[in-house]
Amino acid sequence: MLARMDSSRVAEDFYRAHPDWMALQQSGEPYQVAERYITCVNSAYYDEYLPNIFQEIIERSHPEGFGDNSWSGGLNRNQICYCDNCARKFRERTGQSLPKQKDWNDSVYRKWIEWNYARRMELWDNNTRVTQESGGPHCLWLGMNSGSVTYQSLVFRDFHTPPSSLRNALSLEVDQHWARHWQLIKVMGLPCGYTYYDRSYRRITKVI
């Protein structure tokens, strides 16, 4: 049994308590989806708050692992976060200010893309280290992924450089449209966790 999470968005009371953990637009306004606020992957929400949640879930419920559907943050490559953490960390890494807009002809924007991919891989390894330390060597943290490479790229999920913790496990999200992709993975003989929807559109997650 996996502990299933959706970690990227929080409610307004959480936003009020930790505004410095939120992703910000260039105007300084927080990024929102409906009434939820999007957290920034470069904030302490990901480095401190979520690891504590993993440990709490392991102590209370002893899951065999974790699956997170929105693990890569909630923003995409068209949405630059201008929070203080992003500005500081990007300058430390590149010596430059955050790009002002999406522009593939701008070398700073391209560096920002690479920097975002690297952060997601870093988070994957950090999360797995925490879940294995608390839940045992088989308690993997698995980011759930789409079968669509274009969508994966849009949200900084790198299929070319699997995180080191993903040596023998692959988490894959499939629905009816991606059944063929799932078959391909099965043929490849990879141990795999996957999610699909049944005919009543109930969400079902399995790990083999």
Ligand SMILES: [Zn+2]
């Ligand atoms: Zn940020």
